[in-house]
Amino acid sequence: MNNKKEFVEKLLKEMTLEEKIGQMVQYGKLNDEIKDKIRQGKVGSLLNVQGAKTVNELQKIAVNETRLGIPLLIGDDVIHGYRTTFPIPLAESCSWDLDLIQKSASIAAKEAKSCGVNWIFAPMVDIARDPRWGRIAEGAGEDHYLGAEIAKARVKGFQTLENEYPLTASCPKHYVGYGAVIGGRDYNNVDMSENYLKTYYLPPFIAAYEVGALTTMCSFNDLFAVPLSVNKKVLRGILREELNFNGLVVSDWESVEESIYHRVSKDRKEAALKGLLASCDIDMHSGVYDDNLKQVVEEHPELIELIDEAVYRILSVKYDLGLFENPYVDEELHKQVILHPEHRKHALEVAKRSIVLLENKNGILPLKDTNQTIALIGPYANDQENHLGCWSCKGAKEDVISIYQALATNLKKTKILVESACDINGQNLDLDKAIETAKHCDIIILALGEPRYYSGENNNRMNLNLPGFQEKLVEEIVKLNKPVIALIASGRPLTIGNISEKVDALVWTWHLGIEAGNAIYEVLFGLTNPSGKLTVTFPKHIGQIPLYYNHKSTGRPNFPRYIDGDDKPLYPFGYGLSYSHFYYSNLKLKKEVISKEEVLEFTIDVTNNGPYAGEEIVQVYFQDHFASVTLPVKQLCAFTKVYLEPLETKTVHFTISPNQFGLYNENNEFVIEPGTFTLYVGSNSVKVISHDFSIKE
């Protein structure tokens, strides 16, 4: 096969206008009408198509029954696993383990590809600071540096090479600023400066494109007062011209047409025109391109150039995926791939590292398997389905190991009493049953949390407490004066200060996927020393939102923030306990003054003061003391994970590119400004040791 450019240009030359427009059309349903459109060369991609057999049938129509035989892109929302369901992305981000995260994406791509999917609408890389927003569950939290590193890992995973071609095309989404919807209300307006956009929200997208993401998806929201799907400044201007992204852009579901409801397109024809002008290459499901682009080009013949550009990008992705070589899938393959034991094993490895230990008073954890009775009480005690979380693709509840199943299977001496006490919404509370169960035990484990559908698309909340009467349940249980361990499952941070002060231990289990029960068992009984660290700030009160660690300086940093409270979090970014105590010392810089072209090199000693072996996520932050623009008070710029035996010390080396210390100036240009800085190294964004350095002219 000759090279891509020659191949695609040759094919493009042979295409009619109708066939070109057909490549820009995507539908999210399958029926005879859509099959006929495929046959007429009027559809270039599909989503929500199930199974290798069906996909092969559709590819045969596209390849054998159309004039030019151009294969289809088949997309799906494989957000945290295809059938083998991993922790929700926000949970997995708390592992800070880029290798494990990349492997999750690679396994997901392998399972998806075996079922005919060749395009994954992920990773979601939206920076999110508002836990009221349901989609905070889908991303990697509030920090743009960590978000960028995780975006790279997920893109590389989804685009794992197999037989020289990427398994699937990734699709970093939702370009851009979607996580800043006003009020945490999904689909709402977004309003921010270009400086904010480039400082906080663009970096994960830039990182994803740098590692070769083949596609990207634009978001529902407006930015600079124009909906992204028809936004020339942000799509054609920033994405194409400034960032040189040459991959294809797909709209979000019907978002080109929705420019009408944003009231910036007066009808579907204008929506199609504006989408084309903005360089939104594929219209997902609304049909505005299908119905109007031909007329648009007939009225504006010069726009055929933009059609050719868009179709070139689409055909290039199909070429990069090897679809022109072979668009078909081995219809037996999925039987060996789906839910492979190695996939389940990985699900456990990543789930146990996604758990965050928030409280462990008097070292009540880890528990021992001895002659004791444990009362496992709460809606998550034996629940399976809700550990799947939102956007669980083909995940099935029967694949999930519940907490009760894991404890009952693995504990030999401990007796387990189990009682749900209320439903997953916290309703129908049967306090008598709960108390009766709890009375006859030595230790109480409360398994609480949000149902899976409390987070995810447009599942936004006005308050962040535990649903229903779960807090009442906690209140009554702690009156028994027995040791109480609270496990909380959620798709977001919750305001649980009133609980964290009452219980002896607090373990955040998010929605951990199919190995939830086993991961929780391993952490509770010390087979795994918890290492997860929060990637999103836990506010004390909903009134503090948005609350994030890397906020910018103000002119009155020490003024009281509220007459009825403060702006301190319940748990800060980067926070998470271990069963061991890690001690940081000997922060040594190779050079305390560097030029703008030099890396900053330093070492830090990390000691595990015991008593257990464990993994520690060493975090590196910095502050630029003065600059031409306001800057975050602190910024993450590096991290690594070290494994230490009890009493072991390791000297950890860091080399940081000077670009990490750059900023966007008042002209929104990226620059490195000389000056003095402070380096912070530690176990979270607050508990750090520091050392000053400077960057000279």
Ligand code: GLC
């Ligand atoms: C949805 C989501 C997007 C998803 C797409 C296709 O509305 O916003 O993340 O990929 O539509 O399902």
